[in-house]
Amino acid sequence: MRPRFFTPAEVGVHNTAEDLWVSLLGRVLDLTPLAQRHKGDALLLPLLESAGKDISGWFHPDTKDVLRFIDPLTQCRRYYTPRGRFLHVPPPGPRSDWACELSAPWWRDSRYNIGLLSQKTRFIRVINTLTSQEQSLEVCSEETLEEILGRYLSYNSHAHSYTWKHAGAELDMSRTLEENGLHDDDLELSDLGLDRDLFSPALLLHFNDDLSEG
Structure with a gap:
């Protein structure tokens, strides 16, 4: 099954504690169940403070584990948690109140994975040629046009009843923007000092005259 991409x-x-997501080394995790299960635990605080943010800096990109360092005082290898120790990170020394976790820590628990973080987002303009309505969308460069259509459904529930075109050519909905020839010019526009929003590609929706129920 193809993963979902998020911006x-x-x-x-x-x-928030009631709706807590983070991104981590390219993955998006919904930690809401974890937060509810450990509500009131001081070890949850670093995650609450970082809710909605990218916490890749807490982890080593190769081991996918929490960063570690050599304590200059004890010369022991310890977890590096400058924002404070968080859930499933063991204390630096033996403690009677620490119960060893036999299951995978939350950052290795696939149950929290809900998708992938886009490596590069793009802005596009979707123009309904029937109504002349225009909608600006931020989309993931990894998404197919069909997945982008899914984003657009909240603005037009009949989007499946349109043919999507760019520069007069019909777009392949199973391919990405790049694969359809809509190249990402953000870097070039930035080098030229031009506003990318003024040059975002326009996708034209042509009504097929087979309006579906929605």
Whole structure:
């Protein structure tokens, strides 16, 4: 099954204890069940403070585990948690109140994975040629046009009844924007000092005259 991609902005709105998402080394995790299960635990605080944000900096990209360092006083290898120790990170020394976790820590628990963080988002303009309505959308560069259509459904529930075109050519809904020839010019526009919003590609929706129920 193809994973769902999220923009950083989508992750960012889930920033409370009752709705807690984070992104981590390219993955998006819904930690709401974890937060509810450990409600009131001081070890939850670093996660609450970072809700809706990217916490990749807490982890080593190769081991996918929490960063570690050598304590200069004890010369022992310890977890590096400058924002404070968080859930499932053991204390630096033996403690009677620490119960060893036999199951995977939350950052290795696949149950919290809900998708992937887009490596690059893009802005597009979707123009309904029937109504002349225009909608600006931030989409993931990894998404197919069919997945982008899914984002647009909240603005037009009949989007499946339209043929999507760009520069007069019909778009392949199973392919990404790039694969359809809509190249990402953000870097070039930035180098030229031009506003990318003024040059975002326009996708034209042509009504098929087979209006579906919605």
